[in-house]
Amino acid sequence: xxxxxAAAALLLCAACAAAPPAEPPPAQGRLADAQARAAALIRAGxxxxxxxxxxxxxxxxxxxxxxxxxxxxxxxxxxVYQWLGRHAEARKVLSIVVDDARRPFPEVRRLQAxxxxxxxxxxxNEPxAAAALAARAVQRCAGxxxxxxxxxxxxxxxxxxxxxxxxxxxxxxxxxxxxxxxxNRAESANALRAMGRARLLRGDAASARPLLEQxxxxxxxxxxxxxxxxxxxxxxxxxxxxxxxxxxxxxxERALAVSRASERGRIPELEAGLKRP
Numbered sequence: 001x002x003x004x005x006a007a008a009a010l011l012l013c014a015a016c017a018a019a020p021p022a023e024p025p026p027a028q029g030r031l032a033d034a035q036a037r038a039a040a041l042i043r044a045g046x047x048x049x050x051x052x053x054x055x056x057x058x059x060x061x062x063x064x065x066x067x068x069x070x071x072x073x074x075x076x077x078x079x080v081y082q083w084l085g086r087h088a089e090a091r092k093v094l095s096i097v098v099d100d101a102r103r104p105f106p107e108v109r110r111l112q113a114x115x116x117x118x119x120x121x122x123x124x125n126e127p128x129a130a131a132a133l134a135a136r137a138v139q140r141c142a143g144x145x146x147x148x149x150x151x152x153x154x155x156x157x158x159x160x161x162x163x164x165x166x167x168x169x170x171x172x173x174x175x176x177x178x179x180x181x182x183x184n185r186a187e188s189a190n191a192l193r194a195m196g197r198a199r200l201l202r203g204d205a206a207s208a209r210p211l212l213e214q215x216x217x218x219x220x221x222x223x224x225x226x227x228x229x230x231x232x233x234x235x236x237x238x239x240x241x242x243x244x245x246x247x248x249x250x251x252x253e254r255a256l257a258v259s260r261a262s263e264r265g266r267i268p269e270l271e272a273g274l275k276r277p
Contacts, residue, residue, distance in 0.1 A: 031060045031069060038076070051080045058093075071097045071109035078116050082123060090120045098133070111140040115147060118154050127161040134158060149179040149187040156194040165201040168194060189218035189227060196234055205242035212238060225262035229255055 038053035054077040061069035074096045081090035097105055097113035105113075114137040121130035134154050141148055152175035159168035176191035178184075192215035199208035216231035236251035 025064075027060055027064045028066075031057055031064075031066070034060060035073070038080075042080070047080050047083045051077060051084065054080060067103055067105050068109060070103075071105045071113060075109070075112050075116055078120065082120065087120055087123045091117060091124065094120065107140060108145075111137050111145070111147060114140070115151060115154060118158070122154075122157055122161060125161075127158050130154070130161075131158050146182075149175045149182065149184055149191070152178060153187055153190045153194060156191070156198070160194065160197055160201065163201065165198045168201070169198040172198065185218050185222055186224070186227075189215045189222070189231075192218070193227075193231060193234060196238065200234070200238055200241060203241070205238045208238045209235065209242070225258055229258050229262070232258065 034053050034057035038050045038057060041047075041050035041053060054073050058070065058073040058077060061073055074093045078090040078094045081087070081093065094113050094117040097109060098117050114133045118130040118133040118137065121127070121133060134151060137147070138151055138155075141151055152171045156168045156171035156175060159165075159171060172191045172194035176188055176195070179187035179191055192211050196208040196211035196215065199205070199211065212231055212235045216228065216235065219227035219231055232251050232255035236248045236255060239245075239248035239251060
């Protein structure tokens with residue numbers, strides 16, 4: 001989108017080379033600067049600094065009543081708050097979008113915010129609230145939007161949180177099919193991990209391990225330390241459940257090494273405010 005916009009801008013300049021480029025309004029320039037700072041701080045591995053910049057961006061967006069920018073920055077800020085363990089604050093900032101029916105937020109932003117808040121509610125150990133928010137997002141998605149696989153994976157996580165292995169497995173299997181159909185490796189990995197966890201919940205460690213190994217392979221290709229850590233922890237659990245103490249210890253040691261190495265490492269960039277925590 002940005003490349004196409006840049007190309008269009010070049011064509012316009014070619015047609016009227018003498019016209020000076022239009023300057024953005026001061027508030028919009030400050031908004032763009034704050035968002036750029038946040039993105040740079042995320043790449044530098046400074047989530048606390050990124051949170052402050054997203055807070056600035058959110059204030060500027062509110063001052064000019066830019067509904068889309070308000071929603072986008074609230075969503076991204078909620079992700080960073082979760083990385084920092086500030087789940088209650090993540091819930092509060094998402095309420096700006098989720099609980100305000102009067103403001104003209106784009107429909108996709110409302111869906112993203114509901115999906116994000118479902119994830120936050122899971123982190124706060126509120127699966128019933130998470131299920132209600134996921135149901136709202138599912139209605140907006142109608143089963144065919146770009147976030148269908150993500151929604152199904154969140155529903156699988158909700159089922160796991162309530163001990164329903166069968167439902168979790170069904171949601172994750174459908175999520176895997178949707179994700180593979182769209183070439184979405186991140187959600188494919190999330191689905192495989194959820195399927196593996198569902199097998200562990202049933203006590204079937206033997207069939208869980210191959211699924212978790214597939215998730216790990218994808219997450220390593222995506223270079224996502226948080227997901228690699230989750231995969232290794234689940235693999236350690238699976239090996240322990242299967243009675244393979246040596247393998248369990250090996251996975252646990254690898255998980256510890258990843259955790260230590262990634263403490264000050266690069267944090268993956270946000271994608272439409274929907275990176276999983």
